[in-house]
Amino acid sequence: KQYRVALIPGDGIGPEVVAEGVKVLKEIEKVDSTVSFSFTEFPWGCEYYLENGKMMDDNALEQLKDYDAIYLGAVGYPGVPDHISLRDLLIKIRKGFDQYVNLRPVTLLHPELTPLKSKAEKDIDMLVIRENSEGEYAGAGEWLFKDKPEEVVLQTGVFSRKGTERIIRHAYEEARKTNRTLTSISKGNALNYSMVFWDQIFEEVGKEYPDVQTYSYLVDAASLYFVSQPERFEVVVTSNLFGDIVTDIGAAITGGLGLATGANINPEKKYPSMFEPVHGSAPDIAGKGVANPIAAIWSVSQMLDFFEMEEWGEAVLTTIKKIIKEGTYLTPDLGGNASTEELGNRFVELLLLE
Amino acid sequence: KQYRVALIPGDGIGPEVVAEGVKVLKEIEKVDSTVSFSFTEFPWGCEYYLENGKMMDDNALEQLKDYDAIYLGAVGYPGVPDHISLRDLLIKIRKGFDQYVNLRPVTLLHPELTPLKSKAEKDIDMLVIRENSEGEYAGAGEWLFKDKPEEVVLQTGVFSRKGTERIIRHAYEEARKTNRTLTSISKGNALNYSMVFWDQIFEEVGKEYPDVQTYSYLVDAASLYFVSQPERFEVVVTSNLFGDIVTDIGAAITGGLGLATGANINPEKKYPSMFEPVHGSAPDIAGKGVANPIAAIWSVSQMLDFFEMEEWGEAVLTTIKKIIKEGTYLTPDLGGNASTEELGNRFVELLLLE
Numbered sequence: 001k002q003y004r005v006a007l008i009p010g011d012g013i014g015p016e017v018v019a020e021g022v023k024v025l026k027e028i029e030k031v032d033s034t035v036s037f038s039f040t041e042f043p044w045g046c047e048y049y050l051e052n053g054k055m056m057d058d059n060a061l062e063q064l065k066d067y068d069a070i071y072l073g074a075v076g077y078p079g080v081p082d083h084i085s086l087r088d089l090l091i092k093i094r095k096g097f098d099q100y101v102n103l104r105p106v107t108l109l110h111p112e113l114t115p116l117k118s119k120a121e122k123d124i125d126m127l128v129i130r131e132n133s134e135g136e137y138a139g140a141g142e143w144l145f146k147d148k149p150e151e152v153v154l155q156t157g158v159f160s161r162k163g164t165e166r167i168i169r170h171a172y173e174e175a176r177k178t179n180r181t182l183t184s185i186s187k188g189n190a191l192n193y194s195m196v197f198w199d200q201i202f203e204e205v206g207k208e209y210p211d212v213q214t215y216s217y218l219v220d221a222a223s224l225y226f227v228s229q230p231e232r233f234e235v236v237v238t239s240n241l242f243g244d245i246v247t248d249i250g251a252a253i254t255g256g257l258g259l260a261t262g263a264n265i266n267p268e269k270k271y272p273s274m275f276e277p278v279h280g281s282a283p284d285i286a287g288k289g290v291a292n293p294i295a296a297i298w299s300v301s302q303m304l305d306f307f308e309m310e311e312w313g314e315a316v317l318t319t320i321k322k323i324i325k326e327g328t329y330l331t332p333d334l335g336g337n338a339s340t341e342e343l344g345n346r347f348v349e350l351l352l353l354e
Numbered sequence: 355k356q357y358r359v360a361l362i363p364g365d366g367i368g369p370e371v372v373a374e375g376v377k378v379l380k381e382i383e384k385v386d387s388t389v390s391f392s393f394t395e396f397p398w399g400c401e402y403y404l405e406n407g408k409m410m411d412d413n414a415l416e417q418l419k420d421y422d423a424i425y426l427g428a429v430g431y432p433g434v435p436d437h438i439s440l441r442d443l444l445i446k447i448r449k450g451f452d453q454y455v456n457l458r459p460v461t462l463l464h465p466e467l468t469p470l471k472s473k474a475e476k477d478i479d480m481l482v483i484r485e486n487s488e489g490e491y492a493g494a495g496e497w498l499f500k501d502k503p504e505e506v507v508l509q510t511g512v513f514s515r516k517g518t519e520r521i522i523r524h525a526y527e528e529a530r531k532t533n534r535t536l537t538s539i540s541k542g543n544a545l546n547y548s549m550v551f552w553d554q555i556f557e558e559v560g561k562e563y564p565d566v567q568t569y570s571y572l573v574d575a576a577s578l579y580f581v582s583q584p585e586r587f588e589v590v591v592t593s594n595l596f597g598d599i600v601t602d603i604g605a606a607i608t609g610g611l612g613l614a615t616g617a618n619i620n621p622e623k624k625y626p627s628m629f630e631p632v633h634g635s636a637p638d639i640a641g642k643g644v645a646n647p648i649a650a651i652w653s654v655s656q657m658l659d660f661f662e663m664e665e666w667g668e669a670v671l672t673t674i675k676k677i678i679k680e681g682t683y684l685t686p687d688l689g690g691n692a693s694t695e696e697l698g699n700r701f702v703e704l705l706l707l708e
């Protein structure tokens with residue numbers, strides 16, 4: 001099988017970490033004759049913006065639409081406001097390609113990585129499924145009586161039946177397929193429209209999945225449990241904003257954003273899906289060859305799963321755990337002194353031993 | 355000075371823990387001739403609801419309005435839906451008495467209480483000031499095309515200039531008075547109306563407080579830092595929903611909801627303020643005499659601060675740390691085998707040694 005991958009290395013450390021991810025895919029191609037990857041690089045991002053006044057070409061989505069996947073490094077640059085770099089690239093692709101499923105694994109790769117006293121790998125291993133297309137992030141609102149004493153600003157979350165059902169259904173399917181429990185995170189006792197609706201749909205759709213064991217937590221309680229009892233969670237489904245928050249708590253308990261990945265999926269494959277490390281562009285260390293490529297390599301694991309090459313996806317994740325355990329080829333942020341490239345090289349060696 | 359305190363012991367363990375808090379106030383009255391407290395008990399809560407079909411008397415706010423403070427135990431009971439027990443008592447008092455400031459200390463009382471590997475008391479000691487009257491909790495919304503495929507549910511956060519300014523100003527005052535940094539938590543990169551407005555007001559009001567050092571974090575980053583670097587925070591100001599979430603993370607890193615307190619303040623003292631442990635009514639252990647009264651006693655410390663008896667407020671907090679350190683008069687949830695009452699008795703002994 002042949003997969004076309006669009007690369008948007010982006011800003012800062014983006015290109016450095018994406019290079020290592022691509023290295024992994026090329027190595028797999030070498031040893032697995034059933035698969036081949038082609039790569040096309042797009043020069044978009046904040047540097048492009050500073051030269052051309054836009055983050056991407058005007059017809060960027062048109063250019064990207066026939067790829068099987070987009071592999072994104074990082075976006076953001078001092079001097080370019082966040083709302084431009086994010087809205088005009090990251091968010092534009094998420095929305096334009098209806099990538100309504102955001103998959104964020106929260107998995108402890110090594111016991112030393114967690115700041116929690118008595119948690120081991122078996123305690124922190126969940127998949128958070130975040131709604132990625134609407135909800136609190138719909139961008140709807142009203143700004144009234146500007147600068148007057150009676151000024152009032154409204155922000156409206158938009159929860160459609162279609163949008164709410166499809167994400168919840170996706171989560172039930174995942175829980176059933178992998179034989180895990182499903183936990184919904186909401187806030188029906190205070191958000192008296194949207195979250196009451198969310199809870200209703202969670203129950204409604206659940207009737208079709210009597211085999212899936214479910215739980216439902218308030219977002220405040222869930223946030224507490226992420227820290228005190230992460231072992232409660234297996235598959236988690238939640239709204240756009242709540243998913244944003246709890247996955248950052250998830251990053252905190254597994255060693256930080258440097259080790260967090262996210263897949264933005266259009267399950268129908270009508271449009272390409274996008275794979276990205278969650279970390280930023282880290283301009284302070286860009287170009288020094290010390291960036292940690294593990295999150296970007298984890299994104300490759302998610303891409304392989306999405307291509308239904310789950311064995312390779314699994315092998316990449318196992319190798320990540322191995323290289324961390326081995327401890328001799330880690331970047332400075334993990335207490336080692338390897339370069340980005342040295343880590344990547346050692347990674348492919350270990351992967352082939354798998 | 356003479357203070358009138360309205361007691362709403364409420365449900366489950368509420369009456370047991372409130373009794374110990376009252377004991378502390380009575381002890382203070384005994385040894386400090388400048389002050390006296392009078393107590394009036396109101397039988398409201400879920401049991402009252404089951405008998406009378408309402409959580410409180412119809413004219414409850416009228417009955418409460420001349421007290422200096424309300425001391426609430428806990429509300430909630432199996433069989434009474436949350437939205438009734440909360441909306442018709444807790445939320446009704448918060449809103450009816452314009453208690454727009456919610457003060458939640460996040461303070462580590464003893465190093466063994468935190469689940470975090472390398473944090474000590476000096477690292478976790480902040481005051482979260484949560485907006486308590488509007489914002490995401492305004493209860494505004496719309497439920498359209500019910501049960502149709504095009505069904506869509508809207509939930510609108512309402513941020514008024516008045517409401518936003520007054521909470522932010524209150525926080526700046528607190529930071530100035532106590533010579534601490536002030537951190538605002540918001541989400542301007544995704545909530546493009548409400549949180550852009552919040553950030554604007556935070557900056558605007560800040561111009562009057564050039565002496566206060568400020569920080570501004572996105573709620574996702576802040577949630578991560580609460581776990582990885584809580585030492586970043588001193589005074590924190592945030593919206594109703596975000597405050598709800600981060601204070602539960604705060605509870606998680608300091609030993610759980612059993613040790614969390616919250617004050618609902620009307621700073622103008624036009625209406626009474628309300629002091630409550632954050633924990634629930636814990637029906638499973640109610641009536642057994644094993645409930646931990648420390649959060650309820652901490653509420654008393656907040657009440658004393660509010661009455662401008664800061665020395666006593668401080669003494670109560672110091673004594674809480676002492677009784678935990680001593681370790682011999684703790685309830686089962688903290689690994690001891692004292693009863694609620696034994697803990698309370700030992701507490702007043704220690705307090706008088708202060």
Ligand SMILES: CC(C)[C@H](C(=O)O)[C@@H](O)C(=O)O
Nearest residue numbers: 086090244262278543544574
């Ligand atoms: C950059 C920001 C808009 C984004 C979000 O909130 O979705 C980020 O925090 C994330 O989690 O991918």
Ligand SMILES: CC(C)[C@H](C(=O)O)[C@@H](O)C(=O)O
Nearest residue numbers: 189190220440444598616632
């Ligand atoms: C009970 C609930 C409505 C309440 C809230 O969300 O405000 C509680 O979680 C709290 O933090 O006091």
